[in-house]
Amino acid sequence: MKSRIVLLFALTFSLMSNAQIISGDEAEGKAILEQMRAFSAALVAGDGEALTNMYTDNAKIFPAGSKILSGDDLKAYWNNENEAEVTSHNLFPEEIHVSGDTAYDYGYYSGTSQDENGETVVWKGKYVVVWKKTAEGWKMYLDSWSRVVDK
Numbered sequence: 001m002k003s004r005i006v007l008l009f010a011l012t013f014s015l016m017s018n019a020q021i022i023s024g025d026e027a028e029g030k031a032i033l034e035q036m037r038a039f040s041a042a043l044v045a046g047d048g049e050a051l052t053n054m055y056t057d058n059a060k061i062f063p064a065g066s067k068i069l070s071g072d073d074l075k076a077y078w079n080n081e082n083e084a085e086v087t088s089h090n091l092f093p094e095e096i097h098v099s100g101d102t103a104y105d106y107g108y109y110s111g112t113s114q115d116e117n118g119e120t121v122v123w124k125g126k127y128v129v130v131w132k133k134t135a136e137g138w139k140m141y142l143d144s145w146s147r148v149v150d151k
Helices: 002-017 026-045 048-052 071-078
Strands: 021-023 055-062 085-099 102-114 120-134 137-147
Touching: 021 026, 026 048, 026 085, 026 102, 026 120, 026 137, 048 071, 055 071
Parallel strands: 021 085, 055 137
Antiparallel strands: 085 102, 102 120, 120 137
């Protein structure tokens, strides 16, 4: 009996630690989750056009250590072929809040890249995104991220 209780506790804890909070319209929140998965897939595929198309026409991105980018600068950022090859990317939203045709989410990301020497680089960070619902579905309007370093 004791082992069943421990197993139940472990299962419950693991489900809670992987859960994200969706407030507002749950169906729209799940649609945003799908967009987030598509973003990760496009990033790993190196598909700059797909990444650029995930943003509204007037979107702004806030890469760490850079000025705010929009328009052609945003497109150039995602189409830069000189960057290290991303081999994995995952998003872990803490909260997704939907209110009408606007939403936000924030959380953590992690991934791996292969540098110019073929070495694997592991990285992680935090992000905040403001979403807008368009005729084509949910797109990112404001996208900010920065790495987190363990101390």
